Amino acid sequence: xxxxxxxxxxxxxxxxxxxxxxxxxxxxxxxxxxxxxxxxxxxxxxxxxxxxxxxxxxxxxxxxxxxxxxxxxxxxxxxxxxxxxxxxxxxxxxxxxxxxxxxxxxxxxxxxxxxxxxxxxxxxxxxxxxxxxxxxxxxxxxxxxxxxxxxxxxxxxxxx
Numbered sequence: 001x002x003x004x005x006x007x008x009x010x011x012x013x014x015x016x017x018x019x020x021x022x023x024x025x026x027x028x029x030x031x032x033x034x035x036x037x038x039x040x041x042x043x044x045x046x047x048x049x050x051x052x053x054x055x056x057x058x059x060x061x062x063x064x065x066x067x068x069x070x071x072x073x074x075x076x077x078x079x080x081x082x083x084x085x086x087x088x089x090x091x092x093x094x095x096x097x098x099x100x101x102x103x104x105x106x107x108x109x110x111x112x113x114x115x116x117x118x119x120x121x122x123x124x125x126x127x128x129x130x131x132x133x134x135x136x137x138x139x140x141x142x143x144x145x146x147x148x149x150x151x152x153x154x155x156x157x158x159x160x
Contacts (some may be wrong), residue, residue, distance in 0.1 A: 020123040021158040030152025059092035078123040086115045113140035130156040
């Protein structure tokens with residue numbers, strides 16, 4: 001009788017380690033700076049929403065991402081390798097969208113495209129703080145162009 005109880009306890013202990021938090025809200029600092037919200041949908045997958053302002057291009061972007069958190073890859077407690085994909089919509093004002101691929105866009109430009117993400121995510125045990133660092137390449141289908149280095153550091157407050 002003790003053996004099944006011990007096995008169940010060990011199983012649930014590993015399940016808790018695999019996902020150290022459920023929801024987090026914070027600030028993203030990078031090429032596109034703004035607000036980020038992450039919510040886990042199971043022990044290894046999360047959805048993240050990013051509302052950002054790009055100072056260089058005077059533009060606003062809304063991004064939705066599906067992310068896999070692999071806590072075993074880096075072999076460190078509460079540190080995950082994060083990778084995933086998503087989509088975005090954006091709006092740029094005042095001809096600051098610049099010349100991309102030798103195309104000059106109108107003063108007010110809308111974009112739609114796909115995104116990928118690769119980074120690390122760290123949760124500090126005993127505090128409600130989560131850090132992440134990532135690169136997020138994306139491709140625009142409407143007013144096309146590829147910009148690879150949309151990198152950022154995020155600091156989030158964790159709540160359940």
